[in-house]
Every structure is written in C-alpha cells, then in structure tokens.
Amino acid sequence: MSFTPDIQAFCCHYTSQQTVAEGREGLKNDGLPDSVTLNRLVCTGKLQVSALLKAFEDGADGVYVAGCPADECHNMKGSKRAAKRVQAVKRALKELGVEPERVEMYHLPRGFHMEFVEAAQEMDKRIKDLGPCPLKGENK
Amino acid sequence: MIVAERKPIDEILGMVQDAERILVLGCRGCVTVCSAGGEREVEILASLIRLGMKKQGKQVEIIEGSLVRQCDKEYIDGIDQWQGRYDIIISTACGVGVNFIANLRPTDRVYPALNTSFLGGSPEQGVWTEQCAGCGNCVLHLTGGLCPVARCAKSLMNGPCGGSVNGKCEINPQVECVWQSIHDRLGRLDNQEMMNDIMPIRDWSTAGHGGPRKTLRDDLTI
Missing domain, CATH: 3.40.50.2300 (Response regulator)
Known part of the structure; x- marks a missing residue:
C-alpha cells in the first residue's frame, strides 16, 4: 500500500538554518521529502511531551525532533532535554500499542549539512514502511 | 511530599x-x-x-x-x-x-x-526516594534523623540485622542499610553510644493498625 505520510519535524533554530537559507524549494532540490513539515523552534529544549503528542493528535504519522549535537547545544542542555522527552513519547506510544519508531530524536550539526535532509529522508522511508499511524483511528 | x-x-x-x-x-x-x-x-x-x-x-x-x-x-x-x-x-x-x-x-x-x-523527597532531579512512613510516633531524635520505619526493609527498631553487608541491605545491593547509616551518622555526631539503647517493643496503633487515623485541633475548629 502506498501512502503519503504526514511527518512533523520540530527543528531548533540552529539545526534548521538551512531552511532559512535555502527555503522550501531549495531544500526540495536537495531531496527533502514532501511528506515532511518543518516546525522551527528557538530551542528543542522548549519542546514539551504534550506538543509531540499533539502532533499525533493532529494526524501525524511520524514525528521527529532535530536538535544540536548532545554536548554542543547552543543552550547547553536543550537538545538533551528534547531527547529525554522524545524517549517519554516513545514509551507512551508503546503503552498505546503503537510503534515507538514513529517518533525520533536526531542530534545534527548546526548550519548547512546534508544530514538535515538525510534525517528527513530516513523518517520518510521509515514511516512509509510502517504505514498510516493507528492513532488516527482509521482502521476501526 | x-x-x-x-x-x-x-x-x-x-x-x-x-x-x-x-x-x-x-x-x-x-x-x-x-x-x-x-x-x-x-x-x-x-x-x-x-x-x-x-x-x-x-x-x-x-x-x-x-x-x-x-x-x-x-x-x-x-x-x-x-x-x-x-x-x-x-x-x-x-x-x-x-x-x-x-x-x-x-x-x-x-x-x-x-x-x-x-512520602518522600527528591535527592536529584527526576529521582524521588521514600523518607517517612507517617507512622504517627516519630523516633528520628533517637536515630540521627534517619528513619528506620520507612528506610529499613524490616522497619527494625534495633538494627542492623544480619542481612546488612558493606552498608547495603540484603534485599537489594542498591539499597542502603539505614541502620548502618544511623550508626555512621551517630558516630559523626559523637553520639554513637545511643546505639546501645534498646528500643522497647513498639506500639503500632498510631501507624494505622488501629484503624484510619484522625487529627483534631480544637484551637482551629470553628
């Protein structure tokens, strides 16, 4: 079954500088999948568990967070906090009987790097393989 | 809390x-x-x-x-x-x-x-540990401020027991033996002789064994 997933990416100001520099079209030319919607944050440390769950409530099939390298966060511990919250959402998804792989944390270098696009491509492939998120209730 | x-x-x-x-x-x-x-x-x-x-x-x-x-x-x-x-x-x-x-x-x-x-406290962010059992008859003045009711697996009043090994409890090597800690702390406070006092058999009626507990403060009731 082929489907176009809805993937919500939460990226910090520093890891997503590329989006500002290149714009959506530029990123698309670099290979950013259409399925990925970028949500820019000042810092991923600001992201709460409830915001990630809300993305699933709003119909996301997959969610990921792109923050600074764990030991090089611009705001010291922001991306480490985000990674912990992603883990909490993984546990919550597991409790709900949903694949925890639907949410992921990426620690990416700041500035212009292909890793930013590669993370999006990895999630696009992963979510396409998993299929639509059961939390949408469409299988009932 | x-x-x-x-x-x-x-x-x-x-x-x-x-x-x-x-x-x-x-x-x-x-x-x-x-x-x-x-x-x-x-x-x-x-x-x-x-x-x-x-x-x-x-x-x-x-x-x-x-x-x-x-x-x-x-x-x-x-x-x-x-x-x-x-x-x-x-x-x-x-x-x-x-x-x-x-x-x-x-x-x-x-x-x-x-x-x-x-009933516990938070020794570090994201960690909570039990410190008090709410037993209704506090003995902390006799034990260096460390509670044997809440923190000893057997709630012993005269410890440590034979299961205390290198400061740890026999139930789990990660759990401290509170009676070892009481001994060490009383020593630091130069009160080690308090360990020689034998505590009497305890009346647990204040700990809920006498039914649900109630506190009434006549000076506060209206």
Whole structure:
C-alpha cells in the first residue's frame, strides 16, 4: 500500500538554518521529502511531551525532533532535554500499542549539512514502511 | 511530599471506556512537585486518553482542569465550575484527592490516574526516594534523623540485622542499610553510644493498625 505520510519535524533554530537559507524549494532540490513539515523552534529544549503528542493528535504519522549535537547545544542542555522527552513519547506510544519508531530524536550539526535532509529522508522511508499511524483511528 | 506516578494508560483507558465527557483533574500540590499530576501531566494524560480512544474508534470530549489542592474541602468546591459538563472525573491527585472527591461529591464517578507511592523527597532531579512512613510516633531524635520505619526493609527498631553487608541491605545491593547509616551518622555526631539503647517493643496503633487515623485541633475548629 502506498501512502503519503504526514511527518512533523520540530527543528531548533540552529539545526534548521538551512531552511532559512535555502527555503522550501531549495531544500526540495536537495531531496527533502514532501511528506515532511518543518516546525522551527528557538530551542528543542522548549519542546514539551504534550506538543509531540499533539502532533499525533493532529494526524501525524511520524514525528521527529532535530536538535544540536548532545554536548554542543547552543543552550547547553536543550537538545538533551528534547531527547529525554522524545524517549517519554516513545514509551507512551508503546503503552498505546503503537510503534515507538514513529517518533525520533536526531542530534545534527548546526548550519548547512546534508544530514538535515538525510534525517528527513530516513523518517520518510521509515514511516512509509510502517504505514498510516493507528492513532488516527482509521482502521476501526 | 506525597510521591505518585501515573498508572499504565491501559488501566486508565479501561476506566473511561463508557465515558463520552471526561474531566481530567489535576492537583497543584504534591503531585505537581513530583511531576505526576500537575497541569502539565493533565495535558499529557488528556492527550493520551484522546489518542487511545481514537485508536479504538471512539471520540471523547475532555476538559482539562486543576485545583489548588484536592485534599481540602474548600478547594473541592472548585469542581462546580465544570458542573454538568462531564460524565466522569479522572483525578491526577494522590489517593487523598480521589477520596475527598468521592466523600464530597456522592454522585460523581471519580477514578484515580495515579498510583500513590510514598512520602518522600527528591535527592536529584527526576529521582524521588521514600523518607517517612507517617507512622504517627516519630523516633528520628533517637536515630540521627534517619528513619528506620520507612528506610529499613524490616522497619527494625534495633538494627542492623544480619542481612546488612558493606552498608547495603540484603534485599537489594542498591539499597542502603539505614541502620548502618544511623550508626555512621551517630558516630559523626559523637553520639554513637545511643546505639546501645534498646528500643522497647513498639506500639503500632498510631501507624494505622488501629484503624484510619484522625487529627483534631480544637484551637482551629470553628
């Protein structure tokens, strides 16, 4: 079954500088999948568990967070906090009987790097393989 | 503070199966401090319930609210602001809060979202440990301020027992032997001879073994 997933990416100001520099079209030319919607944050440390769950409530099939390298966060511990919250959402998804792989944390270098696009491509492939998120209730 | 943690979501979903309108009610007291049942946890639990029910093909309407405390009559009255808008209440307070709502709202259906665990403190962020058993007959003045009732696996009054090895308890090598700690601390305080005093057989009636406890302060009642 082929489907176009809805993937919500939460990226910090520093890891997503590329989006500002290149714009959506530029990123698309670099290979950013259409399925990925970028949500820019000042810092991923600001992201709460409830915001990630809300993305699933709003119909996301997959969610990921792109923050600074764990030991090089611009705001010291922001991306480490985000990674912990992603883990909490993984546990919550597991409790709900949903694949925890639907949410992921990426620690990416700041500035212009292909890793930013590669993370999006990895999630696009992963979510396409998993299929639509059961939390949408469409299988009932 | 009273320390608690959220029940498995399956158990909570089991409680709300027949409900169409749910009030998820937080408490801004102890359970906020231990990150189990404050406003932030209400938001998360409401989301988990909506997602869990949606997965089952059911829609629920959820009101997210919180009270200053759920262990005082005057604050329980705050529930009136949601009157007629919910079928059931899922309380993220400790067991006291759930009991208080049940006591004061005779026809409301109220269920616990948390397992109330113990009276404890937070030695570091994200960690809570039991420190007090609320036994009603404090002996901390005899034990260097460290509680053998709450922190000794056997609640021994004259320890340590034979299971104390290198300062650890026989039940788990990660658990400190509080009687070793009491011994060491009394030594540091130059009070080690207190270990020679034999504590008498304890009267546990103040610890709940005499039935539910009640405190009455005549100077405060109206």
